[in-house]
Amino acid sequence: MNADPSWAAKFLDKLELIILPRYNPDGNAYFQRTLATNFDPNRDHTKLVRQQTRDIKQWFSTFAPHIAIDMHEYNARSNYATYYNNAADGMYSAAKNLNIHPAIRELAETVFAPAIDASLKSKGLRGEPYMTASSRSRTPRLEEAGTDAKIGRNAMGLTQCVTFLFETRGIGIASQSFKRRTLAGLQMILGVLETARDQAETVYSTIESSIEELKASQEPIVVSDYSTYSNRTWTMVDTRTGDIVQLPVEFASTTPASPNKTVARPEGYIIPRAWFDLADRLKVSGLEVETLKEGFKGEVEAYNITSSVLGRSYYEGAVLNTVTTGTFTQEVSLPAGSFFVSSAQKNAGLAFVALEPENIDSYVSFGIVPMEVGDVYPIFRKI
Incomplete structure (x- = not known):
């Protein structure tokens, strides 16, 4: 932004930005994801056992953003069906908890998510929904990001803001392809910021009206939910040839998840x-x-x-x-x-x-x- 003030001004006229450079600097000093106490900061969002979590949570709640981004890296060395690696330069997921107002979830999934994917593609990069693997066998079973609130993405989303997790290739590969990885993260961020800038009035009014509806809501609370598997393909690298291929997988989508148990509000x-x-x-x-x-x-x-x-x-x-x-x-x-x-x-x-x-x-x-x-x-x- 310093390098191009006129470009930056187009964002700052519409947006107020706060950046937390690193969530766990003490753990990072030990070259680990977890805090120095070995607690995972991204599993502490409801139990709040660490003071560091509480301090950041209070800071976040005070700012009360309409949009939040949570930046991570994924393990680039994971194999699927023996010979395949994830080919995505960036994986992304909106907050999925079903107690987030439906209009906010729809805004994230139908407006912001396509913009993130388009932003990656504009630089020749590849994007996929965020997933983890429950099985990496011949036909991998992949699960989309879940709805649990102990994780930052859903905890932030439950403040009724559009929230995204971004994951770039990185764990276990040192500084390899560092420029490409950095570009992938930047493009996903720009996909969100440019959309927020260009559709500021729509985004603001959708979120604010959803918050007011939520306050007056008599809708049931979703206590638990589930997802089901379906067949699709996933963009992978064939490690034997370096080719980009579409690998058949079973995918459990949480866009959206299905309510399992609900209780009266x-x-x-x-x-x-x-x-x-x-x-x-x-x-x-x-x-x-x-x-x-x-x-x-x-x-x-x-x-x-x-x-x-x-x-x-x-x-x-x-x-x-x-x-x-x-x-x-x-x-x-x-x-x-x-x-x-x-x-x-x-x-x-x-x-x-x-x-x-x-x-x-x-x-x-x-x-x-x-x-x-x-x-x-x-x-x-x-x-």
């Missing part, structure tokens, strides 16, 4: 005073949390834990707890200093994924609220 959640640390986490995520000076007395919907399955090993410092629940209504009387989290707010989706116990990234799942069969979940739904 409550007026909000009531958190007893003893669980103040949950309120603190939600505030860090940009949620408005009301302290109830007079306490709370009334009828609520409560969950009881009907099954609990613990993981067999640690995941990011926690033994995951997968639970199922039943619901019942009861009268509760909670002391002054308890908390209320309204569903009628912009970042409510972050409360849904954290406070609904069956969600894959909930406080129950990560053991922040320990639960076993027969327990009553201590966070109540005001209905």
Whole structure:
């Protein structure tokens, strides 16, 4: 931008930009993806166990962008069907969580995603949706980016902004093809920025109106979802010849995912005073949390834990707890200093994924609220 101020001015007339050069500089000093503590910063977006995560989350929530980009690299050495490598110069994915307003997800998928792909192609580069492999056998099984909120892309998207993950070829190949890799990242960024600049009014009005609709919404909360496999081809490099080929694969698309379990949207959640640390986490995520000076007395919907399955090993410092629940209504009387989290707010989706116990990234799942069969979940739904 310094090299061409007139070009830069065309963006800055329409956009306010903040760039975080590196998310984990302490971990980078050890040449690792994870923080210096070996926690993965991109799996800490709901449990918020590291202060570094909390500081960045508060900074992000304060700026409250309409658009966010999360830049990563992918492993260039992964083989598929023995002889093939991913040929994409850039992989990209919008936020997929179904608690993001549908109009914002549609804006990302139908306006921004094609622009990203076109921006790559304009420089002779190749793009594909972001994927991971559940199988690399003769017919690889590839899975599109998921909906889980512990990952930055979805956590940022749940603030009701257009969010993209960008992945360029890089892990394991040192500085090889560095100029091409840098260009790929730049072109994906430009695909977003140029679209935001050229369609600023549409983008702004779509997001702002979606936020207002979300605040007034009575639509159910999506607690879990699924995707199904279908056949397609994937752009690969044949490592035996160097040729670019289209390899048949099975692909599980999350554009969009399909709802599995939904629950009625409550007026909000009531958190007893003893669980103040949950309120603190939600505030860090940009949620408005009301302290109830007079306490709370009334009828609520409560969950009881009907099954609990613990993981067999640690995941990011926690033994995951997968639970199922039943619901019942009861009268509760909670002391002054308890908390209320309204569903009628912009970042409510972050409360849904954290406070609904069956969600894959909930406080129950990560053991922040320990639960076993027969327990009553201590966070109540005001209905």
